[in-house]
Each structure stands twice: as C-alpha cells, then as structure tokens.
Amino acid sequence: MRTDKFIYLLFQLVPQGFFTLIGRDPNDALRYDFKSVELKETAFRIDGVFTPQNNDDEVYFVEAQFQADEAFYTRFFAEIFLYLKQYRVEQWRAVVIYPSRSVEPKQVKAYGELLESKRVVRVYLDELPESEEMAVELFKLLIASEEEMSVRARKIVQKASVVELDLIEQILSYKFRTLTREEIQKMLKIQEELGLKETAFYKEAFEEGKLEGKLEGKQEGEVQGIVKGERAGKLSTVPLLRELGLSDEQIAEKLGLPLRDVQSVPKQ
Numbered sequence: 001m002r003t004d005k006f007i008y009l010l011f012q013l014v015p016q017g018f019f020t021l022i023g024r025d026p027n028d029a030l031r032y033d034f035k036s037v038e039l040k041e042t043a044f045r046i047d048g049v050f051t052p053q054n055n056d057d058e059v060y061f062v063e064a065q066f067q068a069d070e071a072f073y074t075r076f077f078a079e080i081f082l083y084l085k086q087y088r089v090e091q092w093r094a095v096v097i098y099p100s101r102s103v104e105p106k107q108v109k110a111y112g113e114l115l116e117s118k119r120v121v122r123v124y125l126d127e128l129p130e131s132e133e134m135a136v137e138l139f140k141l142l143i144a145s146e147e148e149m150s151v152r153a154r155k156i157v158q159k160a161s162v163v164e165l166d167l168i169e170q171i172l173s174y175k176f177r178t179l180t181r182e183e184i185q186k187m188l189k190i191q192e193e194l195g196l197k198e199t200a201f202y203k204e205a206f207e208e209g210k211l212e213g214k215l216e217g218k219q220e221g222e223v224q225g226i227v228k229g230e231r232a233g234k235l236s237t238v239p240l241l242r243e244l245g246l247s248d249e250q251i252a253e254k255l256g257l258p259l260r261d262v263q264s265v266p267k268q
Contacts, residue, residue: 006142006171007064007097008036008048009240013163017135018050018062021123022095026135031057035236039086044079058091065098070105077111093119099143100126134164141171149175150187157188173245238265 011018011034016026018034032050039045048062061080065072080094098104101124108115115122125143128136137156144152153168160168172184179187234255241251252259 004064004066004097005240005243006167006174009170009237010138010142010167011048011050011062012237012240013167014135014138015050017138018060018095020133020135021097021128021139022060022093022121032060037083039079039082044075044082046079046083049083058093059089061092061094063094063096065096065103068103068105070107072105073108073111073115077114093121095121095123097123097125100124134160138164138167141168146175153188235261235265238262242267 015029015032015034019026019028031053033053034048034050037046037049046061046063048064050060050062052059061076061083063072063076076094076096080092083089084092096104104122114120125139128139130140131137134156137152141149141152141156149172153172157165157168169181169184169188172188173179173181176184234257237255238251241254242248246254248262249259251257252262255262
C-alpha cells in the first residue's frame with residue numbers, strides 16, 4: 001500500500017489535521033465533510049475533497065503525492081476544473097502534500113502563475129517544524145525513517161486518543177512488515193496505553209460535550225469506533241481500511257455498521 005493512502009485515512013479519521021496544516025483553526029473541521037469524488041463522464045477521481053456544509057466557505061481539493069510524477073499537475077488541475085464545471089463552485093483552493101520538495105514535478109512552467117497564487121497551497125512534510133500538535137506529529141510519523149519511527153511513535157503514544165493510537169499502530173504495521181501486530185503493540189506498549197486512554201478519552205469527551213465527530217472505543221484489547229458523518233461517509237473509508245489489512249468483519253465492527261453494508265462496497 002502506498003504511504004499517501006494513510007494521508008487520506010488520517011483526514012477521514014482526524015480531519016482537524018488538514019486544517020492545522022493549512023493554518024486554519026482545527027475546529028473548522030466540524031464545518032466540513034471529507035470525501036472522494038467521482039467526476040461524471042470521465043475517468044477522473046479526486047481522492048480528497050473537503051466540502052463546506054454551507055456555501056460561505058471554500059472547497060478544498062487535497063492530493064497527497066508521494067511518488068515522482070511529472071504529469072501530476074496536469075492531471076490534478078484537469079480534475080479540479082472538471083469539478084468546478086460540474087458543481088459550479090466559485091470559492092476553492094487546492095492543497096498538495098509532498099513528503100519533500102524532491103518529489104514535486106520540475107516542469108511546471110504551464111502552471112507557474114497558478115502555483116504561485118493563493119489558490120494553491122503546497123505542504124512539504126519534511127519542512128514542518130517540530131510541534132506538540134498531535135496532527136503535525138502524525139504527519140511527521142508518516143515520513144520518519146525506520147530508525148527514528150519507533151522513538152517518535154513512543155513519544156506521541158503517551159498523549160494519543162483511542163483513534164490516534166489505532167492509526168499509529170497501523171502506520172507502524174505498514175512500515176515494519178516483518179513484525180506482527182502483537183509485536184508492534186508490545187514495542188509501543190499500546191495495550192497498556194489503550195486501557196488508560198479509554199478512561200481519559202471518555203471522561204474528557206463527556207465533560208466537554210464533544211463526543212460528536214469523534215471515534216470512540218471501549219472493547220478491551222481492540223479499538224472500535226464510529227466515524228463522524230453519515231452512512232455514506234463511513235462507507236467511503238471501507239476501501240482504505242481493506243488496504244490496511246482489515247477484514248470486512250473488523251471494518252463493520254470499527255465503523256459501527258452492519259456487516260452487509262460493508263460487504264456491499266465493491267472490492268477494488
């Protein structure tokens with residue numbers, strides 16, 4: 001599985017991270033829905049679109065590009081302008097997330113003015129400053145080397161929520177392919193942390209009245225949850241969770257959906 005898939009999973013599970021990256025208030029995530037969009041009558045699909053829940057804010061087109069591709073901007077802008085034509089959007093911005101500048105296309109003369117405008121935001125993860133913000137630390141974890149990954153992961157595990165613990169575990173499972181899930185949990189002491197975090201997570205959520213839009217888990221040794229949003233939003237995460245190695249039964253359990261609903265999503 002390509003690393004950039006984790007970006008979309010992170011935005012689905014922790015949408016506050018996207019707004020942190022672009023310098024907006026993380027709480028603005030509550031005003032948006034995140035989804036992928038199939039453009040009609042074309043072979044194009046935009047993997048990440050943050051659409052505002054009212055018409056007073058901008059639409060954000062998000063692309064995580066972790067592979068060198070000189071044709072990337074040609075395809076990306078073509079998808080965006082087809083979307084603008086079909087949905088008649090006027091307020092929009094494009095956000096591209098690169099692991100580093102070395103991956104960005106070099107032949108950009110045709111799009112120079114557009115790239116330098118306020119319409120386009122380019123984020124280079126290796127240039128993000130160190131931060132105590134969980135969203136930034138999760139992005140840093142995605143590009144960490146194997147040597148520094150376990151150290152960085154142990155640090156953020158100490159303050160992670162239940163859903164963030166699960167995401168950290170899945171990232172390490174992808175990076176350390178030779179280790180079993182149990183070995184990774186032991187390495188990070190996730191089982192011990194999970195028992196502590198469940199209590200703190202729920203206590204904080206109930207006290208602040210912020211349960212809506214969060215994933216919540218309460219089964220010992222496992223993480224269960226429900227994804228913020230409607231049934232369609234939950235089902236849109238099924239392909240990504242399958243790529244992470246989860247069975248349909250596990251996905252149904254995590255998303256709080258009937259198994260038949262998960263099985264109805266075509267396998268790619």
